[in-house]
Structure formats: structure tokens, C-alpha cells
Amino acid sequence: MGIADRREREKSERRRLIMDAANRLFNSKGFSATAMEEIAKESELSPGTIYLYFKNKEELYGSLSVRDLGLLLERLEQINKSEERDPQKRLEALKGVLYSIYEHDPILLLNVFNFQTSNLFKELSEDLATEIRRFSRRALRTIASIFEYGIHQGTFTQRNPIAIADIVWSVFSGIVIWEESKNALDPEKNYIRETLDLAFEIIILGVKK
Amino acid sequence: MGIADRREREKSERRRLIMDAANRLFNSKGFSATAMEEIAKESELSPGTIYLYFKNKEELYGSLSVRDLGLLLERLEQINKSEERDPQKRLEALKGVLYSIYEHDPILLLNVFNFQTSNLFKELSEDLATEIRRFSRRALRTIASIFEYGIHQGTFTQRNPIAIADIVWSVFSGIVIWEESKNALDPEKNYIRETLDLAFEIIILGVKK
Amino acid sequence: MGIADRREREKSERRRLIMDAANRLFNSKGFSATAMEEIAKESELSPGTIYLYFKNKEELYGSLSVRDLGLLLERLEQINKSEERDPQKRLEALKGVLYSIYEHDPILLLNVFNFQTSNLFKELSEDLATEIRRFSRRALRTIASIFEYGIHQGTFTQRNPIAIADIVWSVFSGIVIWEESKNALDPEKNYIRETLDLAFEIIILGVKK
Amino acid sequence: MGIADRREREKSERRRLIMDAANRLFNSKGFSATAMEEIAKESELSPGTIYLYFKNKEELYGSLSVRDLGLLLERLEQINKSEERDPQKRLEALKGVLYSIYEHDPILLLNVFNFQTSNLFKELSEDLATEIRRFSRRALRTIASIFEYGIHQGTFTQRNPIAIADIVWSVFSGIVIWEESKNALDPEKNYIRETLDLAFEIIILGVKK
DNA sequence: CATGAATGAGGGTTCATTCAT
DNA sequence: CATGAATGAACCCTCATTCAT
The missing domain is CATH 1.10.357.10 (Tetracycline Repressor, domain 2)
Structure with a gap:
């Protein structure tokens, strides 16, 4: 597996990580009541990182x-x-x-x-x-x-x-x-x-x- | 019709007025996206007045x-x-x-x-x-x-x-x-x-x- | 006692009434935390009436x-x-x-x-x-x-x-x-x-x- | 001095900055009469930033x-x-x-x-x-x-x-x-x-x- | 790429004060 | 005089988003 591939995989893993965290939170608290920072904390990333993978909160939910x-x-x-x-x-x-x-x-x-x-x-x-x-x-x-x-x-x-x-x-x-x-x-x-x-x-x- | 009656009727009319305005807005924009001030404007009242009739945004929605x-x-x-x-x-x-x-x-x-x-x-x-x-x-x-x-x-x-x-x-x-x-x-x-x-x-x- | 006198006395009684109520509330909750409406309720008068006797909240406290x-x-x-x-x-x-x-x-x-x-x-x-x-x-x-x-x-x-x-x-x-x-x-x-x-x-x- | 140390020092400096601004304002206008936004302006920060350092207005005063x-x-x-x-x-x-x-x-x-x-x-x-x-x-x-x-x-x-x-x-x-x-x-x-x-x-x- | 401190607009709510009745 | 419903400015606080490091 080349470096590029690994990068790609890590990237998609991180995406999944965020989506899983977001899913848990959205499910238990609803869209509006869930703060991006909570999603960041739940996925053990920083708020800024979330925005590297998703344009905004709506796109994350849509994804x-x-x-x-x-x-x-x-x-x-x-x-x-x-x-x-x-x-x-x-x-x-x-x-x-x-x-x-x-x-x-x-x-x-x-x-x-x-x-x-x-x-x-x-x-x-x-x-x-x-x-x-x-x-x-x-x-x-x-x-x-x-x-x-x-x-x-x-x-x-x-x-x-x-x-x-x-x-x-x-x-x-x-x-x-x-x-x-x-x-x-x-x-x-x-x-x-x-x-x-x-x-x-x-x-x-x-x-x- | 006594004064008290009229007051009472006006009061419930006002309530309805607010509820109708709120209904329109909640329907078209959803709960979170609707600001109390918009409801006030839509019902041609002031924000403070809404709170005379409903304890808070949730109660208005619930009503x-x-x-x-x-x-x-x-x-x-x-x-x-x-x-x-x-x-x-x-x-x-x-x-x-x-x-x-x-x-x-x-x-x-x-x-x-x-x-x-x-x-x-x-x-x-x-x-x-x-x-x-x-x-x-x-x-x-x-x-x-x-x-x-x-x-x-x-x-x-x-x-x-x-x-x-x-x-x-x-x-x-x-x-x-x-x-x-x-x-x-x-x-x-x-x-x-x-x-x-x-x-x-x-x-x-x-x-x- | 003439009518004018009685009026006068009632007026000053009402003043005292308000001041007593205000005193109780200011004492127990402080100036800012006491709402004019509470003072009205405590003195069994309406908010508007308070303003007939005192120019504003500060003057009431000062009095x-x-x-x-x-x-x-x-x-x-x-x-x-x-x-x-x-x-x-x-x-x-x-x-x-x-x-x-x-x-x-x-x-x-x-x-x-x-x-x-x-x-x-x-x-x-x-x-x-x-x-x-x-x-x-x-x-x-x-x-x-x-x-x-x-x-x-x-x-x-x-x-x-x-x-x-x-x-x-x-x-x-x-x-x-x-x-x-x-x-x-x-x-x-x-x-x-x-x-x-x-x-x-x-x-x-x-x-x- | 490591980066962490500098961060730490900046953080406590920021805290002091806010406290000094708040002290000036509370002293000259009193607690209730001082708005958080004024404190923000006085310390050349945004309102939100104040809340990164102090849970609320009372805690700032208490501090x-x-x-x-x-x-x-x-x-x-x-x-x-x-x-x-x-x-x-x-x-x-x-x-x-x-x-x-x-x-x-x-x-x-x-x-x-x-x-x-x-x-x-x-x-x-x-x-x-x-x-x-x-x-x-x-x-x-x-x-x-x-x-x-x-x-x-x-x-x-x-x-x-x-x-x-x-x-x-x-x-x-x-x-x-x-x-x-x-x-x-x-x-x-x-x-x-x-x-x-x-x-x-x-x-x-x-x-x- | 990743971070997280900083931002600042915007929201819900309160309340001193007014004024039509 | 008395009322109390209505006002609306102002306040505290949150949070999606950005950006210097």
C-alpha cells in the first residue's frame, strides 16, 4: 500500500470517526441541541478539524x-x-x-x-x-x-x-x-x-x- | 357584554393571534430557526408581549x-x-x-x-x-x-x-x-x-x- | 377632617405602603434583583400606580x-x-x-x-x-x-x-x-x-x- | 520556555487583563450596571472570549x-x-x-x-x-x-x-x-x-x- | 494537516416605564 | 386617580465558524 493510499484511508477513517460521533450525538440530543464542539470532543478531534472534512454542520448531518x-x-x-x-x-x-x-x-x-x-x-x-x-x-x-x-x-x-x-x-x-x-x-x-x-x-x- | 368579558376575549384573541403567527413561522422554518422576535413581528406585537402569553418558546410550541x-x-x-x-x-x-x-x-x-x-x-x-x-x-x-x-x-x-x-x-x-x-x-x-x-x-x- | 385632608392622608398612606413593600423587598433581594412589578404586587397596587408616587426606581430607593x-x-x-x-x-x-x-x-x-x-x-x-x-x-x-x-x-x-x-x-x-x-x-x-x-x-x- | 509554558502564561495574562478591565468598570459603575460587553470592549476582547475564562458574570466578580x-x-x-x-x-x-x-x-x-x-x-x-x-x-x-x-x-x-x-x-x-x-x-x-x-x-x- | 483560542452575530428573555382605558 | 397590558431596549450568554500557529 502506497503512502497516498494510506493517507486516503486515514482520511476516510477520520471522516467516519466524525460521522459516528455526530450520529450518536444527533440521535440523542437532536440537531440544534448538538454543538460542533461536542462532536469534536466525542470524536477526540478539534473543532477546526471537523471543518476540514465537512463544510458545515448541515453538510455533516446530510452526510x-x-x-x-x-x-x-x-x-x-x-x-x-x-x-x-x-x-x-x-x-x-x-x-x-x-x-x-x-x-x-x-x-x-x-x-x-x-x-x-x-x-x-x-x-x-x-x-x-x-x-x-x-x-x-x-x-x-x-x-x-x-x-x-x-x-x-x-x-x-x-x-x-x-x-x-x-x-x-x-x-x-x-x-x-x-x-x-x-x-x-x-x-x-x-x-x-x-x-x-x-x-x-x-x-x-x-x-x- | 361586560368589560371583563371583553378583556377576556381580547386576551384569548391575542393568544390566538400569536399562535397563528408562530404556527406559520414554525411550519415554514422549523422551531430552532424561528426567532421569537420574528414571531413578534409577524403578529405585530413586541417580543415582551409574547412572553405575557407564553412562558417561553417551548411552551408556545407546545401550545x-x-x-x-x-x-x-x-x-x-x-x-x-x-x-x-x-x-x-x-x-x-x-x-x-x-x-x-x-x-x-x-x-x-x-x-x-x-x-x-x-x-x-x-x-x-x-x-x-x-x-x-x-x-x-x-x-x-x-x-x-x-x-x-x-x-x-x-x-x-x-x-x-x-x-x-x-x-x-x-x-x-x-x-x-x-x-x-x-x-x-x-x-x-x-x-x-x-x-x-x-x-x-x-x-x-x-x-x- | 376635610376631604382635601383625607385625600392627602390617603396619599401619604399609600406612599408609605409602597415604601414598606419596597423596603422589605430591597432588603431581602437587593436593589437590582427587585422588580418594580414585585413591589407593586407586594403593596397590592399596580406598577403604574408606583410611578404616580415615585418618579422611578432610584427615587423610590432614595426615598x-x-x-x-x-x-x-x-x-x-x-x-x-x-x-x-x-x-x-x-x-x-x-x-x-x-x-x-x-x-x-x-x-x-x-x-x-x-x-x-x-x-x-x-x-x-x-x-x-x-x-x-x-x-x-x-x-x-x-x-x-x-x-x-x-x-x-x-x-x-x-x-x-x-x-x-x-x-x-x-x-x-x-x-x-x-x-x-x-x-x-x-x-x-x-x-x-x-x-x-x-x-x-x-x-x-x-x-x- | 516551551510552547506549553508560553500558552499558559498568555492564558493567565489574558485572565488578568479581563479582571483588570472588569475591576475598573465594576468599581466605577457597580456590578449590575456593568455590561459584559463593556468589559469585553475595555479589555479589547470579544464577549465570547470573556466566557472562555469565566463561567459567568458572577464568577468574574467573585474572582x-x-x-x-x-x-x-x-x-x-x-x-x-x-x-x-x-x-x-x-x-x-x-x-x-x-x-x-x-x-x-x-x-x-x-x-x-x-x-x-x-x-x-x-x-x-x-x-x-x-x-x-x-x-x-x-x-x-x-x-x-x-x-x-x-x-x-x-x-x-x-x-x-x-x-x-x-x-x-x-x-x-x-x-x-x-x-x-x-x-x-x-x-x-x-x-x-x-x-x-x-x-x-x-x-x-x-x-x- | 491539525489545532483550539478567539470571534461576534444572534437568540431568548427580562423589566423599567408608559399610556390608553 | 388607578390600572395593567404593552413596549422595546438592553442584557447575558451560546456556538458555528475562522485562522494564526
Whole structure:
């Protein structure tokens, strides 16, 4: 490995270091309530260094969204690439992916969500904004293609697959946000798994012929 | 009308004036990005005056949630009080209520949502926090009772009504947030109505016997 | 009693009412930390009314000083007017007066003191400032005349009576402030009486022939 | 001198810079009337920088007291460590110290005083409050030991040394405050030196056998 | 590249004072 | 006279960002 490579790797490692720290803090305290200096401290770097890797606070937050969406996208695309031929099984796999994403980082989707809704978007560089939009669209389209496949096979009823994908995405994100917020108030009871299972049960009943 | 009455009315009008201005600004710029002075300017009052009506910025925001939730709750309870005997029709009424709420203020639910998720809750006076929680719980229970009614009548399949209410609430909020965020990026195309219709169609298929 | 008289009396009663309330609050929280609205509430009047009786916050505070100084002055002048012929006994009477003032309102002198030191003086109307200065000077001169009397009688050593009065005044105020501040830290132990007694003992030894 | 050392020195110089500026302003305008921004301007720094060195306005004020008390304490302790065997000479030295402190900063003691009396104490960090209390107590005890020494030697009359120290402290502070306030009103005439001399004369007569 | 001290604009909030009723 | 709602200037403090080292 050449020196240039090592530099490159160290650089991207440091980027990840910052993003991980930022993710932890943004998740636990929210965007506005997290100070850049805290992120610096958490990542054991100085504030100035953060700005060598990210143009500003918004871009740092946006980069988290990109990373998360990329992760999600990759997993989703594996479903379509799989050998599985039964549409309902593919739907189950979708549930599995979404749930595992939730388990990996409970509010990953909430972040992606909040970010897109929020006005932080406006502060973003065109590049990053475009990337988020593209990833987001691709994720939706990938979900849609699972349904398309089912419709094509004749197992699912004829409906607009993109619209169904929107619904799946919405209900999933909605449940995660909603149950997480209930969780925050009463940490004892966590019904996310059950609610998600039920939601999928209903969706399958609703789309199957 | 006595002087005291008039005073009282003026006072509550002023409160509403502030809340409306705050709502507009919070909606378009978000909580943190909105300065109290802007709210003052928007409501044609002075900063000091805002503080005569609301203890602080958080309480002002929280009061918006309470007002919104109250509005929603009232509409929901009318469904159960209605003469309608057909469970599916009641479900349609629920859709109508949620949609009309959306039309009245597209991000009303988003606000309620974001608020509960956010850390702003911690800054709230106990009174206000309790009220929000109570309203929120009652709204859920009211939705649940629509399903209970259908199960009781034998039209809907036997399932936990509270869980279904959570799903309905989640999917509805999720769609609104999601479509609104797509809206923000591309204001030409608004598919909310269609997506909601489809979502309800699926839910009805999913819960009917 | 005519109507005009009653008006006058009510007016001065209200003045006193406000001053008493202000005194209590200034004493317990200090000048800056006391809000005019608190004084209004404590005196069961409205903020606006306070301003009918006092031009501003500083004048209200200054008026307290005037009242206190007047009270003190009256008591001091009685000593000189008394039948008592023994200079040392007159000195004892002086101690009694100062101590009873302290008992009446522990920080009366502290207030007079702080006020004169503070920059509040600058905000005062010329009238009030002049009055405070005149009272203050007269109080000093009255104390001085007690010593003059003793020197004249040949019981006290020949010294500048005004300077001695300054010292008496300083030591007395100093002790009150100092012991009060120790009091604030450890309310159990109150040595003011003992310290004052000792101070007078020393002074008497110091001035007697 | 290493870089770290220089950093350290610059840092403490900066601290002193701020404290000096703050001292000037607090002295001339009082605590409440002095804005942090003025202190920033006076020390040619930005407001934010002040907060890098002091947690808040109260702590800045408190730090001044600590510095002043430290200075005083050091001087007082030198009296006891000195070769001087004559108690009355030691008393003279005490007068000298107190007077030189006064000359160094005429209202140093007034500040220490006012601070302890004021409610600012409550806002202080435990550390700083403790330090002020400790210094204050030690200063008193050091003064007391001068008298103890005189009593032990048989030159002074048997009296509670701590109480005498309180009196000395009180009369000295009292005179400074009092004469300064007269000074403020009529800057022509400054009798502090004379008054202090007379006060010491009286005290010495009062405590000597 | 990395640092972290310094910046200074901006935010939330208070409160002495006014004035229409 | 009395009121108290309204004002708005001013204050303390934070924190995203910069830049000399």
C-alpha cells in the first residue's frame, strides 16, 4: 500500500470517526441541541478539524443521511437480486431489511425523514442534496419493484407499485417514529416488533389477490 | 357584554393571534430557526408581549400541539358518536377526518409528531406535557374504538385494536410527512390524496373478514 | 377632617405602603434583583400606580434612605436635648439609639450606606439627593456634638469631634454590615450585640481622659 | 520556555487583563450596571472570549474578590512573620497594610464587602464561594493573632481577639466606604488618612493596658 | 494537516416605564 | 386617580465558524 493510499484511508477513517460521533450525538440530543464542539470532543478531534472534512454542520448531518440511505439501498437491492421467486417471501425479506435497519440504528429512518422535512436541506450543497434525492428515489423504486414483481407474477393485485412503495415506506417510518416517541415516554413497553409485524400482515392481506 | 368579558376575549384573541403567527413561522422554518422576535413581528406585537402569553418558546410550541390535538380529537370523537352503523363507513369517516385535518393545516400532524419526538418535551411545564400526552392517548383510543366496533360487529377480523390504531396513525402521519417532503422538492406533483386513498383501501382489505 | 385632608392622608398612606413593600423587598433581594412589578404586587397596587408616587426606581430607593435617615436623626437629636449631663452616659445613649435602629431594621444603615456608595445617586433628582446629603450631614454633626460636649466638659480628650463622629458611624455601620454578612453564611451565631458593646467599650477608653 | 509554558502564561495574562478591565468598570459603575460587553470592549476582547475564562458574570466578580483577598492575606501574614516584637508596632504595621491596600485600590475592601453581603454569592460555584470564605476567615484570624500576641505579652488588655479583629476590620472598611462616599460627593476633601489615623489611635488606647 | 483560542452575530428573555382605558 | 397590558431596549450568554500557529 502506497503512502497516498494510506493517507486516503486515514482520511476516510477520520471522516467516519466524525460521522459516528455526530450520529450518536444527533440521535440523542437532536440537531440544534448538538454543538460542533461536542462532536469534536466525542470524536477526540478539534473543532477546526471537523471543518476540514465537512463544510458545515448541515453538510455533516446530510452526510449521515447519505450514508444511511446508501446502507439501506444496498440491502434493498439485494432482495431483488436474490434467487427467491415467491413474491410474498420477498415481501417478508423487505420487512426483514427494514427491521434490521431499525435494529442497527433505531432512528436512522427518523433522521433521513426529519432531515428531508426540515429546512436544513436548503443549507446543503447542491451535490449532497442531489445525492440524497437520488438515493431516496432509488430506494423507493427498489421497494416498488418488489411489488411490481408480485403483480407481474399475478400474485398481487394490480395497483400502482410506486404508490404502494410510498405507503410501505411511510408506514414503516411512521411506526418507528411513533413507537420510538411512545418509548421515550414509557421505556418499559416496546411494541415496535409487534406493530411492524401486524402492519405487514395487513399490507400483505391488502395487496394479495 | 361586560368589560371583563371583553378583556377576556381580547386576551384569548391575542393568544390566538400569536399562535397563528408562530404556527406559520414554525411550519415554514422549523422551531430552532424561528426567532421569537420574528414571531413578534409577524403578529405585530413586541417580543415582551409574547412572553405575557407564553412562558417561553417551548411552551408556545407546545401550545400549538395542544390546540391541534384538541381539534383532531373533537373530530374523531364525533365519528363514534355518529348514527352510522356500518364499520367500513366509519372507517371512511376516519379517513375523511384525517384528510380534512391535513387540508386544514398540512403539517399539523407533523408538528405534533416532531414535537413528541423532539427533546423540546423536556422543557415543557408539567401541565402542558400532561395535556399533550392525555390528548394524544385519547386520540389513539378513539381511533381504536372504531376498529373495536367493527370487530364486535363481526365485520373485522379479531386483532388488537390499539395496535391497529397505532398503524393507522403511523401510516397517515407517515404519508403526510413523506409526501410533504416530496412536495417540498417538487411542488408540481401532489399525490397525497391518492396515496391516502390507496392506503385506506389496503387497510380495509387487511382488516375485513 | 376635610376631604382635601383625607385625600392627602390617603396619599401619604399609600406612599408609605409602597415604601414598606419596597423596603422589605430591597432588603431581602437587593436593589437590582427587585422588580418594580414585585413591589407593586407586594403593596397590592399596580406598577403604574408606583410611578404616580415615585418618579422611578432610584427615587423610590432614595426615598427609603431619606425616611430612614430622618428616623435616625430624630432619635439622635433627642440625646442632645436630654437632661443627661454625664458625657459617658450620653455616649451610652448613642449606642442605644444605634442599636435600636439596628433592631428595628437590621440593614437600615446598610441601605443608607450602599445607596450613598452606589451609583444610584446619579439617577436621583437634585431635590432628593440634596435632602439625603443634608440629613446625612446633620446626623454626623449631631453625633459629633455629643463628643464636643464631652470635650467641653473636660471629660474627653481634645480631638476633632467630626472625625470621631465619622469613626463612630463607620465602626457601627461596618460592624452591622460585617456581622450581617457573617450571619447570612452561618445564621446560628449572631454576635452583633457583643461586638458593638466591645467596640463602644474601646471607643470610650480611647476618648476618655 | 516551551510552547506549553508560553500558552499558559498568555492564558493567565489574558485572565488578568479581563479582571483588570472588569475591576475598573465594576468599581466605577457597580456590578449590575456593568455590561459584559463593556468589559469585553475595555479589555479589547470579544464577549465570547470573556466566557472562555469565566463561567459567568458572577464568577468574574467573585474572582476579583478572591484575588483581592489573596493580596490582602499575604500582606497580613507578613506582619506575624516579622521580627517585630513590640505589639503596638505590629498594630502600626497592620494599619500600614490596610492603608496601603486602600491606596492600591481604594474600594478593594468595599468590593469584598459588598460581594459577601450581596446575593451574588448564591450564583457562585461552590469552589469559588468556599475559597472566598476561607480567605476571609483566614484574614480575620491573622488580624486576631496580632492582638493575641499583645495580650500574651501582657501589653494589651484581656479581650476576645477575634472580636477585636472584627472591629478593626469593620472600622477600617467602614471608614473607607464612608469616606469614599463623601469623597464622591465632594472630591476636594479627602480625610481618609486622618480618619484612619485617629481610629487607630483610639483603638490602641482602647486595647492597651 | 491539525489545532483550539478567539470571534461576534444572534437568540431568548427580562423589566423599567408608559399610556390608553 | 388607578390600572395593567404593552413596549422595546438592553442584557447575558451560546456556538458555528475562522485562522494564526
